[in-house]
Amino acid sequence: MEVTPEGTPSPSQAFQGLKVLDFCWVAIGPMTTRYFSDFGATVVRVESVHRPDVLRQATPYGQGMPGINRSAYYANYNSGKLSLSLNMMESRGRELAVQLATWADVITENYTPGVMERWGLGYEDIQSLNPSVVMFSASMQGRGGPFSSHPGFGPVLTALSGHTHMTGWPDRAPTSPYGAYTDFLLPQLAIAAITAALDYRRRTGIGQHLDMSQLEGSLGFMATALIDFAANGRIQNRTGNLHPIFAPHSAYRCKGIDRWCAIACRNEEEWRQLCHVLTRQNLATDPRFYNMELRKRNEMALDVEISSCTQHMDASDLMHLCQSAGIPAGVVQNCEDLFADPQLTFREHYVFQNHPEIGRHAYDGHAFTLPESPPNYRPAPLLGEHTMQICRDILGMSEADVLKLTDDGVLS
Template identity: 55%
Template structure:
């Protein structure tokens, strides 16, 4: 086995990144931590909205103190560029000649307004790859609809099925779709890179975030397509399981999720909780009966689970073959021994935030593992480096552009 250090999986890949907010930056961060050189375009005149997102270090609002922004932007070069300036386009053209991939997730038409659509980019570099990851994709009556993940979550049908029966729909925590979409963007981008490497031809990826998310509501779509049924809100319940819910435990605000899909799991739960009479109770003896008496089942189960510490209950149930898991909070996740073993969280040192945790990819490549090299950048932190070292500008040229207000 070679003793030479492993080469980064995406070493040599060059990405010009216009993405902003969450879904796009999450996708390009996957590329960056696997060795791609990602130059992220941002402007002091219109910084990424996530620089204004909680939480802030010490609760002090500041564009350089957002933990949200810092979490999703490690290992990127930040290049400040005033896209309203008449000379900004000439700088972008030079960056396009350098890049293999150009990424953006603006409302369709934004890049074209800057004369930076795919047809424009191909005139600069024939083999360029462009990834446009808009909310709804290009074309169609609603293509130009702007919005964020919370809007997309509703459009994808996820909000409709979230919540208690007969109650108002509830949006899943955060911009839920932003944590689904990046995986699809990365896969599609790498497929395009592979195609370019094999054929020498550039590719335009018209990516619809909505259509990517629909993969996660496939059962509800199939049920409607085949049976004409529209899924309604069921709270924590499941049509093929009982019990299926989150139950209170001994400590205040501590909970354990429990799901029994088979009669064997139900019998094991009754044994762990020392309630053998439940297995003989005609209301609970079989799944059909339990579904018919679910409120009584949940009440009886909650009364018993309150006697247990949440983690002890989880361990006991899992040991008996019953699907169960504690409801973890942020502290629990940082203390989780499995996540610690895999090194899921690592610490980076940020110029304003100081040392802080960030997550790492959920997959580990055995021969070319990811590397977290540096923290999220300050706005414009690498502008001079990109101009001088990547684009080969002279000091005089760089200073002239800066003085003219192009690099803001």
């Protein structure tokens, strides 16, 4: 889907008219507030050249050239927001932030607990000025308790939440899942909670402070292992691609460089069908693999036999053959595959926009459609791009005052 710099105006959007003051940074926070900007809200993103979002310095860069405004990683999570460059180390900067807090319907932040309070922007401070405000705070382990002030990024939280313990092979060290894994899990929970608070405010006029522990939010994705320990005292460990019941259950090498197909057989019929797809009907009657129990017992030998067949097959062809036979299977897709994926193409998942420094590049579209409230996709802002506009139109400042504060290092 191609989008112009101005986006595609929508006559009706879910968050139209909503005002969001966004202090979030890195992944979980900006991913959450992007729902607001894409669906009609005015989102003022607060940063500073003295402490820009770390994602602005994260690869990939447009055309491979580093720059504070050239990170496609940052751009993907901040589309359509207004960027205010505000030095929060300056008292006058904090005063302007308080003024914006009285304007906002929603304030979002994911700093270590205590930062907003030190700036005079804690919930109690702002509620006295803006009683109906909804504040959303996300932190590693939530507010209160012995580890409330524990700082860190996604890979640290992935370890704390048990995901790293469960990822990898039983005879090797734990492996962290891709990227800031827990950050990618939680924005959907966050936007649902904020939306619920806004609905409550709409009905009652009462705001509230939402305190999200990213650790606690991540534990829902460890449910099976946690329940097993609670019920049976058993600590699950790394198992690679193995399943506790099903066999075969793995990713099998296919023809080509680093090409694989994941296959799972849940019953005897699927196993017989797989033997047919592989043209190895003899495996169905092999005494080592005659039933599920025997296949689990001889799983290493089973995988060797299957791989000896799949390594000569195209991964996509193998997937379609398996699926046609009723066998769960999927190509292990890389990024090139994902951009060529016919289903994602049909649903126009990737949104292509022209950014003033990055150039034309892809943004993730949303995973759902709202026919009555379509998103308005726009490029991510340059650092401080809208500082003059925000100060003039929202704070009512004169151009001379804005330039003076810029020269003084407050708006920088």
